[in-house]
Amino acid sequence: MHQMIHPLTxxxxxxxxxxxxxxxxxxxxxxxxxxxxxxxxxxxxSVDPEMCRWVASYVEHKNAGVGASARDRAGAFVAMKEEK
Amino acid sequence: MGKNIKNRQDRSPGLSYAEILDTDTHHVSEIWRTESPADFGTADQPSDVYTSRHFHDLEMEKIWLKVWQFACREEHIPEIGDTEVYDIGKFSVLIVRTGVDEIKAYPNACLHRGRLLRDCAGHATELRCPYHGYTWSLGGELKVVPSEWDFPQVNKDEYALTELPVGRWGGFIFISLDLDVEPFEEFLGTLSLHFENYRMDERFVEAHVAKVMRCNWKTAQEAFMEAFHLATTHPSIITGTGDCNSRYDVFGNFARAVTPTGTPSPHLTWDPSEQEMLDAMLDRGQDEERLGVVPEGKTAREMAAMASRMRVAQVADPEWVESLSDAEMIDSIYYTLFPNFHPWGGFNRIVYRFRPFGDEHEMSIFETLYLSPFKGDRPPPAKVHWIGADESILEAHELGFLARVFDQDTFNMPQVQKGMHTLQLVKPGITLSRYQETKLRHFFDIYNKYMSK
Structure with missing residues (x-):
């Protein structure tokens, strides 16, 4: 669902x-x-609880329909893609 | 004020922020190149200021009753007769627009028996106490004394509402409960110069979230005053964030931190590519399609700044957007004006405010406002979205991605508060870093001056 590599470990x-x-x-x-x-x-x-929260909250937001918005950096790229 | 330091022996390895600014594709204004570091030493900060009722009561008397503080935005009271209520601790202030360009603030209490004159914001043609009906004009003159024959001691001229000092800057309204407070402009110092290119008065409150936290207000705000916590609290972003390369500057009553993005953290033991940095900045998972591609010869910083410019130009003057540097478009530039006002610089829209929750010393209100540019008519300001102490900040969908960042921060804040009580069994203070926690040390430098007056 949201797979990330921990940049330190x-x-x-x-x-x-x-x-x-x-x-x-x-x-x-x-x-x-x-x-x-x-x-x-x-x-x-021991795993990193903050990294767990980060990927889990992505799913929670996705389930709630919260996508990249104009207020987010990612939203700017989404808009740029849509304009192309 | 701490002693200025010139050398860089006590700075992180990696690029300095000045070197990062040298790579900017746009003009960088002098205000960003100006460094104003300060050294407040290495002494521990006593932790009872976060946990003790005694200090809370002292703060009410020595700080909150004295200092200039952000109360509301001008757009909250656009029409004559619009009112706003600003509560700080056990005190309440009533802010009223009394003229097209005139705003007044009064202690929010009826001079008869003390009831709040108004419980909440709204439009009014007069200020009438809901209890017995004592009534003042918007301008504070006593108009109606019910059963006037029974109050021979009340002279209307002497029963006007007391006008509190009001300061205005960038669409923000500040008040002070101290009639002898220093002039607002003196208190603000050069802050307005730092923001003169950001048109703060031409923004609207697009989102306003107030989260109740189970921690002291200082515990809460300190989670937003340094980048030292990024590698541990927000590890996913450090591939594309120069946490330790942040710069910290002090200017009178305010301090500034600048954290660059599109540059790797010195904590990394590997060298990310420009593409990997951009993917991290955009929170792209391994299993997700890329949102942006960094072409050969370009950098993640350039690409992120370009995307931001294009997006902002849709709702703001393109010439103005083009006048902003890459740094202003994408870096985290976060100011703190003592004691609790945190406007972000550059194009970032964030403003934080932290204050005690009612008269509770171990509970606080953590507010986030998004101040966005707009085209055409000014949109109405967002209503406050309250989130309780036991509710998740993830419910603040209007904050988008930032709510997930806050979910990580709010995981720590109550646990810091709880842990400090236990810490006090073995150690009376918290140990702050010398440079990366400059803003905290600067805060306490001013705090101690107010508390010792």
């Missing part, structure tokens, strides 16, 4: 829902809450 954070985030590092994966609490899976270590 290089782990992959992938929001499965707005509450559950799959974290993958060194070939192992685990499921975590949006606050970074471990749920299940082979990867059981």
């Amino acid at each position: 290089r782990a992959t954070y992938d929001a499965e829902t707005d509450e559950i985030v799959k974290v993958t590092r060194d070939g192992k994966s685990g499921l975590y809450t949006r606050n970074g609490e471990y749920i299940s899976g082979e990867l059981k270590q």
